[in-house]
Amino acid sequence: MAERGEGGDAPLPASIYSDEQTVWADVSPLLEAACRDLRDGELIHGENFSLFAAMSALEIMDPKMDSGIEHSGYHSIEEAIEDGAAPIPLSFDRTVDVQCTIDIMDHFLACEATWHKGHSLAQTVFSCIYLLRLDRTSPHALLHSYCRIMRATCAAVISVVSDARTHEEEDLFTMAYGLPLKGEGDEKCLSMLNAVEETISRQLRACKASSSKKGILENIEPLQTNLDLEEGYCKALLCRLRFRKHFYHVLMCMKKPQGRGFELARKHIASCLSELAYIYNSLEFLGFNAYGSCQNDIEDSTTASGRQPVGFDASLNSRLAAPTPPRAIKILSWKKAIKYFEKLLHDLDTICSFSMDPLLEGILRFVVQFQKSQPDLVARAHLQRLLVQDGKLYGRDPVFDVICRAAAVSDVPKNSGIQKSEIVLQLGQLAINLLKILCTNAAWQRRKLGKILQDWSVIYVQLELASKRDFAETPNILTDVNVSMKLSKHLLIWTEEQIYWIASRFLMLGFELDLYSPTEYCMVYWYMYVVLIKLAEATQLRMGTSSDIAKRKGKKKRDLPKDLAKDSQIPPMVLLLQCYICLSEGLTMMLAALRNEHKIFQRPSAFNTEEERFIQHFELLQRAHVPGHISYMLFKESTSHAQFSTLVRYNYFKDAQRIAKELRSSFSSDSDRLVELRQIEQVAEHNWIALNVICQAGAEDPSLKISFEFSHHPCFAIATVKRS
Amino acid sequence: MEQHVDPSSVHFGNDTNNSPLVGRVKKLLNHRMLVGINDGRFFLGAFHCIDKQGNIILQDAVEYRSTRRTSPSPMEQRCLGLILIPSSCRSSCHVDCSIEEQISLLSLQK
Numbered sequence: 001m002a003e004r005g006e007g008g009d010a011p012l013p014a015s016i017y018s019d020e021q022t023v024w025a026d027v028s029p030l031l032e033a034a035c036r037d038l039r040d041g042e043l044i045h046g047e048n049f050s051l052f053a054a055m056s057a058l059e060i061m062d063p064k065m066d067s068g069i070e071h072s073g074y075h076s077i078e079e080a081i082e083d084g085a086a087p088i089p090l091s092f093d094r095t096v097d098v099q100c101t102i103d104i105m106d107h108f109l110a111c112e113a114t115w116h117k118g119h120s121l122a123q124t125v126f127s128c129i130y131l132l133r134l135d136r137t138s139p140h141a142l143l144h145s146y147c148r149i150m151r152a153t154c155a156a157v158i159s160v161v162s163d164a165r166t167h168e169e170e171d172l173f174t175m176a177y178g179l180p181l182k183g184e185g186d187e188k189c190l191s192m193l194n195a196v197e198e199t200i201s202r203q204l205r206a207c208k209a210s211s212s213k214k215g216i217l218e219n220i221e222p223l224q225t226n227l228d229l230e231e232g233y234c235k236a237l238l239c240r241l242r243f244r245k246h247f248y249h250v251l252m253c254m255k256k257p258q259g260r261g262f263e264l265a266r267k268h269i270a271s272c273l274s275e276l277a278y279i280y281n282s283l284e285f286l287g288f289n290a291y292g293s294c295q296n297d298i299e300d301s302t303t304a305s306g307r308q309p310v311g312f313d314a315s316l317n318s319r320l321a322a323p324t325p326p327r328a329i330k331i332l333s334w335k336k337a338i339k340y341f342e343k344l345l346h347d348l349d350t351i352c353s354f355s356m357d358p359l360l361e362g363i364l365r366f367v368v369q370f371q372k373s374q375p376d377l378v379a380r381a382h383l384q385r386l387l388v389q390d391g392k393l394y395g396r397d398p399v400f401d402v403i404c405r406a407a408a409v410s411d412v413p414k415n416s417g418i419q420k421s422e423i424v425l426q427l428g429q430l431a432i433n434l435l436k437i438l439c440t441n442a443a444w445q446r447r448k449l450g451k452i453l454q455d456w457s458v459i460y461v462q463l464e465l466a467s468k469r470d471f472a473e474t475p476n477i478l479t480d481v482n483v484s485m486k487l488s489k490h491l492l493i494w495t496e497e498q499i500y501w502i503a504s505r506f507l508m509l510g511f512e513l514d515l516y517s518p519t520e521y522c523m524v525y526w527y528m529y530v531v532l533i534k535l536a537e538a539t540q541l542r543m544g545t546s547s548d549i550a551k552r553k554g555k556k557k558r559d560l561p562k563d564l565a566k567d568s569q570i571p572p573m574v575l576l577l578q579c580y581i582c583l584s585e586g587l588t589m590m591l592a593a594l595r596n597e598h599k600i601f602q603r604p605s606a607f608n609t610e611e612e613r614f615i616q617h618f619e620l621l622q623r624a625h626v627p628g629h630i631s632y633m634l635f636k637e638s639t640s641h642a643q644f645s646t647l648v649r650y651n652y653f654k655d656a657q658r659i660a661k662e663l664r665s666s667f668s669s670d671s672d673r674l675v676e677l678r679q680i681e682q683v684a685e686h687n688w689i690a691l692n693v694i695c696q697a698g699a700e701d702p703s704l705k706i707s708f709e710f711s712h713h714p715c716f717a718i719a720t721v722k723r724s
Numbered sequence: 725m726e727q728h729v730d731p732s733s734v735h736f737g738n739d740t741n742n743s744p745l746v747g748r749v750k751k752l753l754n755h756r757m758l759v760g761i762n763d764g765r766f767f768l769g770a771f772h773c774i775d776k777q778g779n780i781i782l783q784d785a786v787e788y789r790s791t792r793r794t795s796p797s798p799m800e801q802r803c804l805g806l807i808l809i810p811s812s813c814r815s816s817c818h819v820d821c822s823i824e825e826q827i828s829l830l831s832l833q834k
Binding site (some may be wrong): 001016021022023024025026027028030031032033034035037038039040041042043044045046049053056057058059061069075076078079106516 | 762766772812
């Protein structure tokens with residue numbers, strides 16, 4: 001029976017040799033017999049075996065794990081090419097050839113957008129057989145130049161994203177091993193593309209000239225054979241080529257250090273957007289003139305013509321995606337891809353038009369504002385690379401200077417060695433990390449912010465200790481001491497402000513990510529209220545110290561601005577925080593009163609107590625003592641007596657509205673701030689009305705249906721009251 | 725091929741299995757094992773574990789697949805690490821061993 005094993009159904013592959021002194025012995029019969037001798041659940045294994053580790057084994061032939069499963073398609077790229085899956089030229093009919101090339105370009109765009117949205121490169125852009133064997137396409141100048149710039153673009157985008165390392169959760173993005181991402185001559189991709197563009201624009205000119213009977217300019221061979229369609233096809237190709245060209249320029253300009261290429265990048269972004277519009281407008285022409293039947297609905301189609309493109313096969317290199325599971329992915333439609341690129345270009349434009357504010361406060365505000373539009377990975381990576389290069393802000397300002405500026409330290413003692421001190425170095429590192437974290441996606445960002453809070457509070461304690469120590473060991477030269485003491489005081493205040501800023505961002509991101517249930521809003525707003533008060537205090541302190549300096553400097557110069565007196569009272573920034581404090585407190589009390597008197601929004605869940613939820617939500621803050629001495633008990637105490645009768649008398653929402661109105665003049669030149677103020681006013685007004693309605697209806701009216709919506713602000717809810 | 729198992733060698737509840745066959749398979753642990761599966765692929769790795777149903781776990785496994793439908797054709801390979809090959813898709817199974825070991829394996833099958 002031994003022969004059966006030797007000559008089994010599948011011959012052993014010749015390329016897998018056994019060692020010289022050994023042979024391949026068939027053990028199937030032995031295994032079969034031995035298995036029969038095994039008891040149920042018994043395993044044969046060695047001493048290094050762990051059941052836990054064995055659970056992580058990749059299961060062969062499992063469609064969700066085994067990316068190498070034989071699909072009915074081709075075994076290799078070469079086999080596919082031999083079978084004519086990616087012909088060159090695409091057709092001997094030159095009109096069809098042009099049509100097919102346009103389809104490929106459109107599908108590329110859809111693939112690229114899908115890739116940017118988080119799928120693997122191998123399953124999207126590199127599902128193109130032409131791209132996988134680029135040299136084959138060289139006889140077809142149009143296709144060749146397009147493929148080459150595609151490849152160069154992908155490489156450029158990957159390099160930005162992997163430099164910035166904003167892609168932790170989107171790690172599929174940069175995985176490109178096994179793919180021919182870089183090739184010789186890719187740096188010439190622009191000149192190749194330009195040459196092709198030049199030819200086609202001449203063909204377009206010639207065609208226009210002949211149609212207007214102005215005489216033939218030159219003896220130019222037309223793009224394709226159907227002269228009625230010549231102009232349409234030339235235009236369709238030109239906008240696609242030009243989009244590629246400008247997009248590549250955008251990437252190259254934005255790559256320049258310290259934002260030096262931003263001005264030029266913005267011009268290319270504008271060109272990109274106008275070419276995208278042309279591409280979109282070619283839909284009608286291409287759809288109408290599509291050869292063959294196109295059953296695809298244009299909404300789902302990845303091409304403007306609605307046809308399937310030639311030369312793409314995602315299963316061909318799906319095994320390159322290992323060890324990731326072979327997910328079946330859906331390529332975005334062509335229309336959605338265009339929408340994606342429009343958004344990406346607008347986001348990049350926002351980055352390029354950033355004034356590169358030297359003040360950290362302004363940067364944080366810009367990043368938060370930027371994140372509001374939910375930019376995708378590529379745009380966020382670009383922002384991060386702008387902010388942090390070589391460990392410096394904009395690759396230009398040392399972190400220590402940035403912190404000093406932010407902390408309003410006027411004169412740093414030279415040679416004091418403070419820049420080199422351990423704590424200050426760590427503080428710089430934390431500031432850099434904070435900037436990087438703020439560029440990641442919302443979910444990742446929140447998790448990271450929660451974690452770094454602890455580091456910040458540790459450094460705060462260290463700074464506090466160090467400043468006390470310095471004070472105790474006062475050396476004799478008084479002025480120096482004064483300066484360094486002032487420095488550490490400023491740093492301390494600034495650090496505290498950052499801690500509460502991070503905490504407030506952490507809490508607010510929870511709303512954007514939909515992490516809180518309505519029954520928990522009360523505790524969340526309460527915590528926000530507590531954190532915001534601390535933040536306002538720290539901000540006031542910092543601004544107070546900085547305006548002292550400003551005042552002193554101003555007096556010397558004798559040109560005091562007239563509203564200095566007003567400024568020195570409460571800075572607008574603090575008043576703005578005051579608005580949010582009022583809103584938070586108002587919402588906390590309203591929710592608490594609803595609980596106490598209407599018995600709604602009461603029980604969090606059948607599975608855990610409210611206290612457990614409190615701990616789950618705020619554990620990271622509590623562990624970092626942000627703020628100290630805050631507990632569930634305190635929350636209970638401060639909310640258990642809330643009643644509508646007292647709420648109406650002392651109205652937080654009215655306060656918020658009043659302050660917001662007053663603030664308008666302070667922020668009159670800042671449109672973003674004005675929008676923010678308008679939002680605050682609306683939230684306050686709606687809630688004030690709701691409060692009155694509930695009060696008038698009386699506490700026991702069962703027909704009132706109260707719900708909370710985020711229609712005017714992402715974090716501050718509006719109570720809506722309906723009668724059922 | 726029916727293997728005659730001495731009933732005294734199977735003791736349920738006893739920790740060690742005294743079957744001589746199981747003992748032989750134990751000796752093969754950590755040997756290089758080449759497993760062929762129904763769709764034509766081969767997996768080469770260190771024999772790590774087998775259960776009663778005949779599912780095999782290989783360590784540091786490499787997948788071999790032919791690049792063309794028509795054989796013989798060049799093989800393409802990639803590393804997979806720890807893999808589990810269900811017995812249902814296994815079509816062949818070989819172990820790398822010395823000639824003497826092979827003879828003793830063959831004698832067993834007689």
